[in-house]
Amino acid sequence: MLRTLPAGFLILLSLAGGVAAQEAYPTRPINLVSPYPPGGAADLTARPLAPALERALKQPVVVVNRVGAGGAVGTQFVSTAPADGYTLMITVFSISTIPEADKVAGRKPRFTRDQFVPIARINADPTMLIVHPSTPWKSVKALVNEAKKRPNDIVFVSAGPYTVAHMAIEVFMQTAKIKMRHLPTTGGGPAMTALIGGHAFVSALSTGAVSPQWKAGKLRVLANSGAKRLAAFPDTPTLKELGYDMEVYLWTGMFARKEVPPAILKTVRAAVGKAVRDSEFVKASAKMQMPPDYLDAPEFQTWWDKDSEMLANAIRRIPQPSK
Amino acid sequence: MRSLTVDQVVGSVFAAFSLLVLWETRGIPFGFLAEPGPGAMPTLLATALLACSIAVVVGGRSGKRAADVKWTEWRHAVGILGACAFIAFALERLGYRLTILVMLLVLVSIVEKKGWIAGIVFAACFSFATHYLFNTLLRVPLPQGPFGL
Amino acid sequence: MVETLHSLANGFAVALSPEVLMYAFVGCLVGTLVGVLPGVGPLGGISLLLPVTYGLDATSALVLLAGIYYGAMYGGSTTSILMRIPGEAASVMTCIDGYAMTQKGRGGAALAIAAVGSFVAGTLSILGLMLLAPPLAEFALRFGPPENFALMVLGLLVLAYMSSGPITRSLSMAALGLLLGMVGMDTMTGLFRFDYGVSELGDGIGIVPVAVGLFGISEILLSAGRDSKAEIRAPRLRELLPTRQEWRASAAPIGRGTVLGFLIGIIPGPGHVISSFVSYSVERRLSRHPERFGHGAIEGVAGPESANNSATSGAFVPMLALGLPSGAVPAIMLAAMMIHGIAPGPLLMQQQPELFWAVIASMYVGNVVLLILNLPFVGIFVNILRIPYSYLYPALLAFATIGVYSVNSSVVDVWMMAVAGLAGYVLRKLDYEIAPIILGLVLAPMIELSFRQSLAMSAGSYSIFFTHPISAFMLLIGLTLLLLGMRSMFTRAAGPGALMGIEPAAGPGQKQP
Numbered sequence: 009m010l011r012t013l014p015a016g017f018l019i020l021l022s023l024a025g026g027v028a029a030q031e032a033y034p035t036r037p038i039n040l041v042s043p044y045p046p047g048g049a050a051d052l053t054a055r056p057l058a059p060a061l062e063r064a065l066k067q068p069v070v071v072v073n074r075v076g077a078g079g080a081v082g083t084q085f086v087s088t089a090p091a092d093g094y095t096l097m098i099t100v101f102s103i104s105t106i107p108e109a110d111k112v113a114g115r116k117p118r119f120t121r122d123q124f125v126p127i128a129r130i131n132a133d134p135t136m137l138i139v140h141p142s143t144p145w146k147s148v149k150a151l152v153n154e155a156k157k158r159p160n161d162i163v164f165v166s167a168g169p170y171t172v173a174h175m176a177i178e179v180f181m182q183t184a185k186i187k188m189r190h191l192p193t194t195g196g197g198p199a200m201t202a203l204i205g206g207h208a209f210v211s212a213l214s215t216g217a218v219s220p221q222w223k224a225g226k227l228r229v230l231a232n233s234g235a236k237r238l239a240a241f242p243d244t245p246t247l248k249e250l251g252y253d254m255e256v257y258l259w260t261g262m263f264a265r266k267e268v269p270p271a272i273l274k275t276v277r278a279a280v281g282k283a284v285r286d287s288e289f290v291k292a293s294a295k296m297q298m299p300p301d302y303l304d305a306p307e308f309q310t311w312w313d314k315d316s317e318m319l320a321n322a323i324r325r326i327p328q329p330s331k
Numbered sequence: 332m333r334s335l336t337v338d339q340v341v342g343s344v345f346a347a348f349s350l351l352v353l354w355e356t357r358g359i360p361f362g363f364l365a366e367p368g369p370g371a372m373p374t375l376l377a378t379a380l381l382a383c384s385i386a387v388v389v390g391g392r393s394g395k396r397a398a399d400v401k402w403t404e405w406r407h408a409v410g411i412l413g414a415c416a417f418i419a420f421a422l423e424r425l426g427y428r429l430t431i432l433v434m435l436l437v438l439v440s441i442v443e444k445k446g447w448i449a450g451i452v453f454a455a456c457f458s459f460a461t462h463y464l465f466n467t468l469l470r471v472p473l474p475q476g477p478f479g480l
Numbered sequence: 481m482v483e484t485l486h487s488l489a490n491g492f493a494v495a496l497s498p499e500v501l502m503y504a505f506v507g508c509l510v511g512t513l514v515g516v517l518p519g520v521g522p523l524g525g526i527s528l529l530l531p532v533t534y535g536l537d538a539t540s541a542l543v544l545l546a547g548i549y550y551g552a553m554y555g556g557s558t559t560s561i562l563m564r565i566p567g568e569a570a571s572v573m574t575c576i577d578g579y580a581m582t583q584k585g586r587g588g589a590a591l592a593i594a595a596v597g598s599f600v601a602g603t604l605s606i607l608g609l610m611l612l613a614p615p616l617a618e619f620a621l622r623f624g625p626p627e628n629f630a631l632m633v634l635g636l637l638v639l640a641y642m643s644s645g646p647i648t649r650s651l652s653m654a655a656l657g658l659l660l661g662m663v664g665m666d667t668m669t670g671l672f673r674f675d676y677g678v679s680e681l682g683d684g685i686g687i688v689p690v691a692v693g694l695f696g697i698s699e700i701l702l703s704a705g706r707d708s709k710a711e712i713r714a715p716r717l718r719e720l721l722p723t724r725q726e727w728r729a730s731a732a733p734i735g736r737g738t739v740l741g742f743l744i745g746i747i748p749g750p751g752h753v754i755s756s757f758v759s760y761s762v763e764r765r766l767s768r769h770p771e772r773f774g775h776g777a778i779e780g781v782a783g784p785e786s787a788n789n790s791a792t793s794g795a796f797v798p799m800l801a802l803g804l805p806s807g808a809v810p811a812i813m814l815a816a817m818m819i820h821g822i823a824p825g826p827l828l829m830q831q832q833p834e835l836f837w838a839v840i841a842s843m844y845v846g847n848v849v850l851l852i853l854n855l856p857f858v859g860i861f862v863n864i865l866r867i868p869y870s871y872l873y874p875a876l877l878a879f880a881t882i883g884v885y886s887v888n889s890s891v892v893d894v895w896m897m898a899v900a901g902l903a904g905y906v907l908r909k910l911d912y913e914i915a916p917i918i919l920g921l922v923l924a925p926m927i928e929l930s931f932r933q934s935l936a937m938s939a940g941s942y943s944i945f946f947t948h949p950i951s952a953f954m955l956l957i958g959l960t961l962l963l964l965g966m967r968s969m970f971t972r973a974a975g976p977g978a979l980m981g982i983e984p985a986a987g988p989g990q991k992q993p
Contacts, residue, residue, distance in 0.1 A: 046530040047815025055534050055819075071531065072472070075888055077665060077672075077682025084679050113671055118679055163937055169670030191625075191936050192667050194929070197805035197814070201748065204804065207624030207937065216818055220803055220825025295821030328669075337910045338649070345652055352659060359673055365940025369666035369673055372928045376659045383652035390648055400909060407704040408905060411877070415697065415898035418881050423891050431881070435874045443870035457875060461882065469514055471528055471886045 033093055033272045037068040041089075041097045043082025045075045049214070049298070053130050053260040054098040056292035060283035065275070078168065080106050080118050087119040091267035093276065096127070098262050104316035105170045108323045124263040125273065126312050128280040129303035131293065132259035134234025135176045135212040137247065138227045143209050148230050148250050151210065155186035165191045165208035167199045170323065176212035176233050176256040179322045180247065183254045203227060214258055215240065216297045233257070240297070257315070260298075261308060277305050334398040338391020345384035352377040410442040426476020427466070431458040484610065491837025495845050500543050503536070504842050507544040508849045511551020512857070518559050518696055518876075519688040519883035521568025522792060523808050525552035528886065530812060538820035539835055543842040545816055549809060550602060550846045553792060554854055557594040557785055558861055562587055563876055565696030569687040570752040570788035572918050573760040575695050577773060577780030587865065588720030590781050591858040593730050595851060597786040601738040602847040605790035608742050609797055610840055617801035620746045625933035626944050630951035631747065632927045634958040635754060639761050639919075650916050653907075657920020660685050664925075668932050680892035687753070687921055689884045689893040693900025694914045696880055700873045701905040720859055722778070730782035733763050737786030744787075745794025748806040752791035753922050757915075759787035793843075800836065802826050 040058055044050040051073060058069040074082035079102035089095035103124065107117040137148065145151040155162050166174035169192050181188060191208045193199045200217055202208045204226050212233060219240055221227050231247045232238055233256040247254055262280055264273060283289060284302045293300050303311055352373060362368025402408075414434045421430040432454045440450030465471040494500055514525045525548050533541035556567030561578035574594065581590040608616075623631070663674045664684030675681040722730070737759045744758065745751040763783040764773045773780050796813075798806045803825035805811035817824045822832055829836050864872070884897045904914050938944035946952045 045812075046527050047812050047819075052815070052819065055531060073527075073889070076890065077679050080682055081679045081890075109670055115672070116677075118677075161939070168667055189936060189939065191933055192670075193933070194667055195811070197811050198748065201621070201798070201804045201806075202624060204802070205621040205624055216823075220823035220827065223823075224826035226802075226826060292819075296818055341907075341910055341912065342652075345656065348656075349659075355674065359671070360669075363940075366935060367932055369669050369671045372924075372931075373659065373662045373673065376655060376662065376924075380652060380655040380659055383648050383655050386648040387652055395911070397910075402909070404702065404704060408701045411697075411701055411704055411873070412898065412902055414874075414877060415894075415901060418877070419891055419894040419898055422881070422885065422894060427882075431878045435878065438874040438877070439871060443874075445870060453871060457878065461878065464513075465517070465882055465886075469510060469529075470532060471514065471517070471520075471882065472889055473882065473886065474889075 033275055034065055034067040036094065037070055038065065038093070039072050039095050040069050041072050041074050041082055041086050041095060043074055043076075043079040043085075043097070043099050043102070045073055049258060050079075050098050050100050050260055052296050053293075053298065056289050057098070057130065057280075057283055060286035060289040061279055063286065064279035064282040078102060078106070078170070084119050086263070087123045087265065089265065091265040091269075093264065093268050093272035096262060096264050096276065097124075098130070098260060100258065100260055101172065101175075101315065101319065102170070103261075103263065104312070104319050105175065105323060108316075108320040109170050112323060112326070112328060121316060123266055125266045125268065125305075126308045127262040127264055127273065127276055127305055128284070129259055129261045129308045129311065130280075130284060130300060131298050132234075132257040132301045133215055133298060134232040134238070134246070134255075134257055135172055136215055136218040136222075136229050136241070136244070137176070137180065137212050137231045137233065138203065138210070138218055138222075138229050140203055140206055140209045141225065141228050142206065143228075145230070146228070148245075148247065148252070151230065152184050152186055155181075155184075155188055160187040160189055162188045162210060163191050163208040164188045164210035165193060165199045165202045166211065167196045167213075168192050168194060171196075172214075172256065172258045173199055173212050175319055175322060177210065178326060179254050179256050179318070180212070180233070180252065182322060182325055183247075183252045212256075219297070259301075259315075261312065273305075334396045336391050336393070337395045337397050337400065338387050340397045342384045342386075342388035342391060346381055346388070349377045349381040349384060353381070407442060410438065414438055423474045424476065426480050427473040428458045428462050428480045429476050431461070487833060487837045488610070488841060490834065491839075491841035492845075494539065494834065494838035495543065495841035500540060500838070500842065501845065503540045503544045504547045504846050505849055507547020507549075508551040508846055508853055511548035511553075512555040512850070512853065513551075514548070515552030515555025515567060516558050516879075517883035517886070518565040518567055518880045519692045519887060520552065521556050521570065521688075522549045522552040523812070524568070524688075524883075524887045525549065526809060526812050530816060533816060534819060538817070538822055539838050541816055541820055542813070542835070542839045543846075545813060546839060546843055547846045547849070549792070549813075550843070550850055553602075553789055554595060554598055554850050557598070557781075558591065558857075559696075559879075561590045561594060561781070562861060562864060563696065564699040565876065565880060566691045569691050569918070569922070570756050570784075570791075572691050572695065572753075572915060573756045573784040574781055576760075576915070577775075577777050579699075580774065580776035581778065581781065582865070584776050585719065586726075586776065586778075588858055588862045589722040589726055590778070591861065592720065592855065593722050593726065593778055593782050594785040595854045595858065597730065597734045597737065597782045598789045599847050599851045600734050601741060601786035601790040602793060602850075603844060604738050605742045605745075605793035606840065606843045606847075608790075609793055609800065613797050613801040616746055617798045617804075620748070620798050620806065621802070621804075622950060623747050624948075625930045625937060626948045626951040627954070628748070629927065629930040629934055630945060630954040630958070632923060632930065634954045634961075635758065636923065637958045637961045639757065650913055653912060653914065654916035654920045657917035658924040658927075659920075660690070660917070661921045661924025662928070667925075667929050668936070678892060680888070680890050684925060685921065686888070686893055686896060687918065688887055689896040690900045690921060691918055692880050692884055693897040694904035694917060696876070697897060697901025698904030698908055698914075700876060701901060702908065703869065704873050720862060726778045729778050733759070733779040733783035734786045736762060737783040738790045741787035741790035742794040745791030746797045746806065748798075751795060751807065752788040755787040755791040756784035757919055759783040799824070800828065803828060 040054050042050045042054045054071045058071050061069045074085045083103055086097040107120050110117040139145050164177050203211045222229050229244050231245055233247055235255055284300045356370050356373045359370030360368035361370040418434055435454035436450045439445045440447050466473040511525050514520050529548050533544055556571045557574050559565040559567045560571040560574040562582055564575045564579035566572045566575050578590045663681055665672050665682050740759050741755040744755040763779045764770050795807045795810050798804045799810035805814050814824045884893050907914055934944050
C-alpha cells in the first residue's frame with residue numbers, strides 16, 4: 009500500500025511530464041541518482057561526471073544520493089521514478105547481484121535487471137587479490153595448493169555478502185576448485201582493517217584501497233582479477249594469465265528506466281560519450297585511480313549480460329544457510 | 332475486579348510482542364551452535380524479552396494502577412501525532428515547503444487556537460525561510476513538490 | 481619531539497594563512513548550523529557537505545570538512561540541552577541532565593559547560609592524536625571480532641555494575657532495544673530479517689530517528705498540553721554563565737570524559753555513542769549524590785559531552801596513522817582524501833607532511849574558532865526559550881523532520897520518528913526509562929556480528945574467545961564484575977535505581993501536573 013501509492017502518483021506526474029518531453033530534451037535539471045553514499049565508487053564516478061554531462065546537455069545535472077540496503081533502495085527508487093529521462097542512475101554491479109541474491113534467498117526480487125536499460129559503462133577496475141604479509145603464499149599457486157591441503161580453513165574477508173570482494177573470491181574459488189572460509193564485514197574499510205590486523209588472510213579489494221597499504225608493505229598483492237596488467241602494478245599477473253579463466257570487475261555504469269523514450273536515450277548516450285572524454289572528467293578520474301573505461305550502450309548491454317550471467321551463476325553456487 | 336497495575340499492562344504488551352517476534356522468526360534459519368544463523372540472535376533476544384516481561388508482570392502486582400494515569404494532554408498529543416503522520420505521508424508528495432506550511436498552520440491555528448492570521452504569517456515565513464537556509468544555502472536535500480515548491 | 485613541534489609549527493603556518501583560516505571558519509559555522517538540526521551530527525553534516533568540497537584543493541577541503549565535523553559536534557548539544565531533542569545519537573545522554581538544567585533556568589550554564597568541555601576534550605584529544613597515534617593505532621589493529629565481542633560484553637557488564645541494582649523493567653527496555661537492532665540485513669549471510677518488503681528497513685532501524693522520536697517528539701507530546709507559561713524560564717543574562725561551583729563540579733568529569741572517550745574512540749565501531757553512555761554512568765557512580773542525576777546534574781552534561789567529542793578524535797587515530805577507517809566519519813574523510821588524489825595509508829605522514837600537519841593544526845584552530853563562535857551563540861540560543869511554546873513546538877517538529885529526513889533522504893525514517901515518538905510518550909507517561917532502548921539498538925548489531933564473525937574465524941569453536949589474550953582478559957574482568965554484582969544483589973535488596981545507571985526511575989519528563 010505504502011509503496012504502490014507513490015508509484016501511482018508518479019505515473020500521473022510522468023504522464024504530465026511526457027507531453028513536454030517529446031518536444032525537447034532536456035528542458036530542466038536532470039537528477040543523477042547514486043544508490044551509494046558520498047565517497048562510494050558510484051558517487052565518486054557520478055560527481056565529476058555530472059559537470060561534464062552538464063556541459064554536454066546544457067542543463068544542470070544534480071547528483072542525488074538515495075542510500076540504503078547495499079544499493080537496493082536507490083535502484084528500486086529509479087525503477088519506479090518517472091520514465092521521462094530526468095531521473096538517471098549511476099550504479100555498480102549490485103544491479104546484477106541484488107535480484108539474484110533475492111532469488112536464492114527465496115524472496116520476491118525488489119527490482120529486476122530488465123526494468124533498466126544500460127546507457128554506458130563508465131569505468132571497470134579489477135580487484136586485487138591480496139594476502140597478509142605474514143603468510144607464506146608468494147604466488148596464487150602457493151595459495152591454491154595450501155587451500156587444497158586444508159579445505160575450508162583459510163579465512164578470507166569481504167566487505168559484506170555479495171559485494172565485489174566477496175564475489176571476486178567466490179568466483180576465484182569456484183574457478184580454482186578450492187574452498188576458503190568467509191568472514192564478512194560491513195564495508196571496504198573494515199575488511200582492509202581485518203586483513204591488515206591479521207584477523208583474516210586473503211581478500212580482494214579495489215586498487216585505490218590496496219595501493220597505499222601495498223606501498224607501505226602492509227600486504228602482499230598476488231594477482232589482479234582483470235584481463236590485463238595494471239600500470240600501477242606492472243609485476244602483478246592477472247588471474248587469467250595464471251590459468252584461472254575468470255574476470256571480475258568493480259564497474260560503474262549509467263542506467264535509465266526501460267520505458268524512457270528512445271529519442272531521449274539517444275541524446276543521453278551522445279552526451280555521456282562526450283562527457284567521458286571531457287578533460288576535467290579524465291583528470292578527476294585519474295586522481296581517484298578510476299580511469300574511464302567507456303562502453304557505449306550496445307557493447308555495454310552485451311558485456312553487462314555476460315557479466316551478470318557469470319555473477320548469477322556464482323551466487324547460485326554459494327551454499328545457503330539451511331532452515 | 333481491581334484494575335491492573337501499569338507494570339502488568341506493559342509487561343503483558345511486551346510479552347505479546349516477544350511472542351509475535353518468535354512467531355515471525357520461525358522462517359529465518361536458526362543455524363547451529365557452532366554456526367548461528369540469522370535467526371539465532373532474534374530468537375534468543377525475544378526469549379529474553381519474554382522472560383523479562385513475565386518478571387515485570389509478576390513483580391508488578393503492587394504499584395501504580397494503569398487507570399490512575401491521567402492523559403490530560405491527549406487532545407494535543409493526538410493533534411501532534413496526526414501532524415507527524417501527515418508530514419511523513421506528504422513530505423515527498425507535496426514537497427517540504429507545502430507540507431510544513433500546512434502542518435504549522437494546522438497546529439498553530441487549529442490545535443493551539445492562535446487565530447488564522449498569526450498562523451498563516453508564521454507558517455509561510457517559517458517554511459520558506461528554513462527551506463532557503465537549509466536547502467539553498469547549506470545544501471541539505473529537501474524534497475520538492477508540485478509547482479516547483 | 482623537536483621534530484614534531486617543528487612540523488606542527490609549519491602546519492600552523494598553513495592553517496593560519498588567510499585562505500585556509502577562512503575555510504576553517506566557514507566549516508565551523510556551517511557545521512554548527514547544520515549540527516543544530518536534530519539528528520544531524522558530524523556524520524550527517526560531513527556526508528551532506530562532502531560534495532561541496534570536491535572543487536577545492538586538498539588542504540582546504542580537509543580543513544573545511546574538519547571544521548564542519550567539529551561544528552556539527554558542538555551544535556549537536558544545543559537542541560539536546562534546550563529542547564531535549566538529541567542533536568545526534570551521541571547526545572542522548574546530554575538530553576537527560578541538560579534539559580533538566582534548562583527547566584531549572586540553568587540552560588545557559590549547561591550550554592557553556594558543553595562548549596567548554598567539548599573544547600577541552602577536542603584540544604586534548606588532538607594532542608593525544610598527534611603524540612600517540614602510531615603506537616595506539618597498532619594496538620587498535622589487534623582488535624578483531626573476538627576482542628570486539630569481549631569488549632562489548634564487558635561494556636554492558638560495566639554499565640550494569642555501575643548502576644545501583646538490576647531491575648526487570650530496565651532489562652526489558654534494553655532487551656527491546658536489542659531486539660529492534662535485529663531488523664535489517666544480516667551481514668553474515670546477506671539475508672533480510674523483519675523488513676516486510678520495505679527496502680529502507682534493509683539497513684535496520686535507524687538510531688537517529690528512534691533517538692529523536694523517543695526523546696524529542698515524546699517531550700513535545702508531553703509538554704504541549706501543559707500550561708506553557710510556567711514550565712521553562714528563560715534565564716537572565718548574568719545567569720548564562722556557569723557559577724564557580726558548577727565549574728568546579730565539571731572539571732573532573734571533563735577530564736575523565738576526555739580520556740575515556742579517546743580510548744573508546746580508537747576501537748572500531750560507534751565509539752562516540754557508547755563513550756557518552758559509559759561516561760554518564762561513571763560520573764553517576766562516582767558522584768557523592770547520584771540521586772541528583774536526571775534532575776540537572778552538571779556532571780551529567782560535562783562528562784558525556786567531553787567523551788563523545790574526544791571519541792570522535794580518537795577515531796582519527798587509525799585513519800591518520802594507518803589509513804584505515806574505524807568508523808563512518810573517518811571513512812568519509814578518507815574518501816575525501818582519495819577524491820583529491822591523496823592515497824590515505826600508513827605512509828601519509830611521510831609522503832604528505834604539509835597536508836598532514838596542516839590538518840592537525842587546523843583541528844586546533846577549529847576548536848578555538850568554535851569556542852569563540854559558540855559562547856555568544858549561547859545567549860542567542862537561550863532566547864529561543866522565550867518563544868511561546870505553541871509556536872515553538874510546531875517549529876521544533878519541522879526542524880526534527882529536516883534533520884531526520886536529510887540523513888538518508890528517506891520518508892521511512894520520518895515514519896520511524898513518529899512511531900518512536902508515540903512509543904516514547906506512552907512509556908514515559910508510565911514511568912519507564914527509554915535510554916536503554918537506544919543503547920540496545922546501538923549495541924545489538926555489533927554484538928551479534930562480532931560474535932558470529934568470531935565463530936566464522938574459528939570454524940565454530942568457542943575457544944576463540946579464550947585463546948585470544950585480549951578477549952580472554954576482558955571476559956575475565958567481566959566475569960569478576962558479574963560475580964561482584966551478584967553478591968551485592970543478594971546482600972542488599974534491589975533498590976529503585978536503574979540497571980544501566982542511565983536514568984533514575986523517576987526521570988525528568990514524568991512530573992505531571
